[in-house]
Amino acid sequence: MSVRGIRGAITVEANDAKLIAGATLEMVSAVIAQNELHPADICSVLITVTNDLDETFPAQSIRQLPGWELVPLMCALEVPVKGSLERCIRLMVLVNTEKTQEEIRHIYLGGAKALRPDLANSK
Template sequence: MSQGDRGDWRLRAIRGATTVPENSIAAMTDAVKELLDALEANNPITPDDMVSVTFSVTSDLNAIFPAAIARQRPCWDTVPLLDVQHMHVAGSLPMCIRFLIHGYMAIPQAEIYHPYLRGASGLRPDWASVTA
């Protein structure tokens, strides 16, 4: 966040989700990288602007922590990251990785791109079709 125009910056929340074809380190790594690439390519936010990131995974995923994948990205090693297991609800989308990011941004909440990729695009079709 720039020191000069802090009045324009607001704390914002960004949601996103994706799915994986299998419970493996490779599949989860590919999906998390793709999800975070979409986040960074379509939003004016850097790790320095982030307050915290919470990843959740469905109970069928345990090959690797999504935060461990994110921590390998440039400058993400300073962001507070947390992994949790998503609540299981009968009939809910399996093999799903989600995130909730809180960060400071100078754009309105309505202009934020929330990446919903792969099988997760059906969770929020109103956000999945929006691109910057």
């Protein structure tokens, strides 16, 4: 078994707590489904947001998922690079898995598809 990183990113239309929570759950759900994960497989999750998203902690919505109460979650601010994608939530999920690097499915949704067009449609 190896520890692998799974990336995810999604954008929201506005700095709104419900939009941020909904987008976070959409992204996490896609990561879970595409990679066939169970909460016990998760080592930790780092969530970053751009500095224009400050209405809620994305980790709060993830913690509501069944079985995720004990998964270590941490939120941080993304590096504020000029001209970078706005209103973006990113994930780095570390998992224990038998999958190879090539079998991991990274998830880029909404405007975040522009971050990694080479991975945005990986399935």
